[in-house]
Amino acid sequence: MNLDNNFSVLIGVYHKDNPEYFRQAMDSILNQTVKSNDIVLSIDGPIYSELLEIVREYLSKYPEIHPIWLSENIGQGRAFQKALPQCQNEIVFRMDSDDISVPTRFEKQLIYLIEHPDVKLLSSTISEFIDTPKNVVTVKKVPETNEEIIHLAQRWNxxxxxxxxxxxxxxxxxxxxxxxxxxxxxxxWVRMLDVGYKAANIQESLLFYRLSSANLKRRMNWQTTKSAIKFHQWKYKIGFAGWKDTYYMIIVMLGIFITPDFIFEQIYKRVRK
Incomplete structure (x- = not known):
């Protein structure tokens, strides 16, 4: 099967990102078996020192990287809202600035989309690691079919x-x-599923996700908990989730918030295994 490079990659970076992790993420994009002709780099606010130097290094070496410089940090949602229209191609891959895609990720996902033209949203299993991709501590699996995805989306991402x-x-x-x-x-995703777009997940790990105690804690602070409750209430309001799923998730989110960090980390790792 002949695969062309007419697809985009959308990756965001901001001042708190680790320069070396960013380099690893970019290299994993550039070293794919099928390469993109359009890598859109959303730079969410001013960046400095080593991170800025690395960004400039990649921009000078790879003309397929197209930066979008935002004058202030506005958050991922709003930053990607500005960046996505600048992607040159219809198919857009997402990539985070501290993760590592396996070399065949783009190829395998492109083949899947070609073979399943009704699927408009696709992801895969990911391997969560600490420090090095050789130290995988959890594997995050998601359901394969559209029906299973809709069912899970009533409670979880x-x-x-x-x-x-x-x-x-x-x-x-x-x-x-x-x-x-x-x-x-x-x-x-819920807005896409709610209007009838079909989704799927490849049952193979195609990305190494960097896990740390810091990003686990971010999932359980009060600001995140309030946002989670608001989100699940919204799903109920639009009729996507029933009241049982909604109240169940509100109770779960509050339970996660009051659980001590070290206990939550152990539960998270056990559930993922």
Missing amino acids: PINHPSAVFYKSAVLSVGSYQDFYRYEDYYL
């Missing part, structure tokens, strides 16, 4: 955003990325 690929026109038709603290991607 059914798409692994770091390994997502989608059709630009489908995302724009539902209002694109929007600001919803810590729930920008889940909010987008």
Whole structure:
């Protein structure tokens, strides 16, 4: 099967990102078996020192990287809302600035989309690691079929955003990325599923996701908890989730918030295994 490079990659970076992790992420994009002709780099506010130097290094070496410089940090949802229309191609791969895509990720996901033209949103299993990809501590699996994805979406996020690929026109038709603290991607997926776009997940790990105690704690602070409650209430309001699922998730989110960090980390790792 002949695969062309007419697809885009959307990756965001901001001043708190680790320069070396960013380099690893970029290299994993550039060293794919099928390479993109359009890598859109969303730079969310001013960046400095080593991170800025690395960004400039890649811009000078790779003309396929197209930067979007935002004058202030506005958050991932709003930043991607501005960046997505600048992607030159209909198929857009997502990538985070501290993760590592396996070399065949783009190839395998492109083949899947070609063989399943009705699927407009696709992700995969991801391997969560600490320090090095050789130290995988959890594997985050998501359901394969559209029906299973819709069922899971009533309670949990059914798409692994770091390994997502989608059709630009489908995302724009539902209002694109929007600001919803810590729930920008889940909010987008539900809007797509709610209007009938079909999704799927490849049952193979195609990305290494960097896990740390810091990002686990971010999932359980009060600001995140309030946003989660608001989000699940919204799903009920639009008729996507029933009242049982809604109240169950509100109780779960409050339970996560009051659980001590070290206990939550152990539960998270056990559930993922």
